[in-house]
Amino acid sequence: MSEGAAAAAERVARDSYGRLVARLAWQWRDLAAAEDALSDAFAAALRHWPEQGVPDAPEAWLAAAAQRRLLHHARHTRLTQDPRVTALLDEAEPEAPERQAVPDARLQLMFVCAHPAIATHVHAPLMLQAVLGLDAKVIASAFLVSPAAMAQRLVRGKAKIREAGLRFEAPEDRELPARLAAVLEAVYAAYTLGRHTLDSPAGDLRDEALFLARLTAQLLPAQAEAWGLLALLLHAEARRAAQFDAAGRFVPLSAQDPNAWNDELIREAEAALWTAARLSQPGPFQIEAAIQSAHAQRRTTGQTPWSAIAQLYGVLVQHHGVTLGARVGQAVALAEAGEPAAAVALLDAWPGEADGYAPYWVARAHVLGLAGASGRQAALQRAIGLTDDPRLRDFLVAQLD
């Protein structure tokens, strides 16, 4: 096979997979069938392009091939009775549509994937597969689920979409904030889990999540939380390279050299946060992004504004639901701001659900150390036993007395 054709197919796959699936799924009201047809179309492209050359409009070629596939399938099913389909059958070999004619229905697809009728833990996996075409095996590894179980969950999710007849349309204005929150949560989950798929053929899942966050903000520019999530992920992304030293050892945020942070990404993050702020719709992702923005200040001032960070976490905990992560962040910020006793009290108030949460024990060890209180060693032991990141484990083991 000619390398040019294969590379072209791969490029088109990456650029247009989500657009094509979204458009076909929207037309046919069937996500699973759209995915099957498109994967057949890609297989056909890999056969034909090396011999016949890459078409001028590869995306349109793929859309037409997948469309034919769906029509062919429709002839053999009950859909043949559907006047909408029979009308299409008359021109079963439509001329390739212009590239511009492909509507960007990815956002609608994301809303369907994060529909309240679908189990919350399936939102992010479904989105990664439907919009980006990621393999179930790669998704399973990121979410630490057996590949067979993940494949089954995805199939069930798609069946639900078909059976419930979930409409491939953007939600109405009044339900938009709640539905958007589910979409953003799923994108955020994909990013936080991304660090586990370093060897996946999909590259890094964080890149894919960032792509989805950018897409959401671009397509819904009046939604502040979409910009808030983008700002949050960009700040995290800016520090990605600084998280590990040349020898691959973990470097905690407070020990990172701010000069190793990515300036361009920080600027983009700050711009996104400004865009969000001008919309005057406060929300949890904007506050999380503001916290990361405060950390980024160390790059220019040399200081971390811990009191401000503690206050921001306080707002997050008070107004946007108490998550364990926010509590842990608040306690660390309080301790760093010179109130270690208050920080210990805060952590003491959450023993139950924190049991299996590694960051809680990392924070507890750190805060107890700052407070000069006993129990640091035991908390550190617990953190080591609960972490699944070997680089973080090595870092923590080195802190043992």
Add this chain to the structure above:
Amino acid sequence: MQFMIIFKETTAEVARRDDPAAAPAYWGAWQAYVGALHGSGIVVSGNALQAPRSATHVRVAGGKRQVQDGPFADTHEHLGGYFIVETASLDVALEWAARAPCASAGSVEVRPVLPPPSNAPA
């Protein structure tokens, strides 16, 4: 459901047990992991095993007995220990498997325990 979590270590990882420079970190990580696992309340039973060189292998081939000390020469991953855990789902067992120190230096196998046949004598 009961699952067996089976720890498999590479030869290099096993060697850390006896390396004075690496042993404290090796045992520290395992001790913390086993402590957290016991703390979770899902452990039914389990054991760590002594080094693979302490093993004795028995095989009967063509009616002839072969007894050999230590691991087979071509073995690259060694059984280091195991736990039987009782969890609601495979997902939880996988979470604990991923936390094992040898998940990043070897592998961890998770398998459901075969329930006894229902017609087994009591």
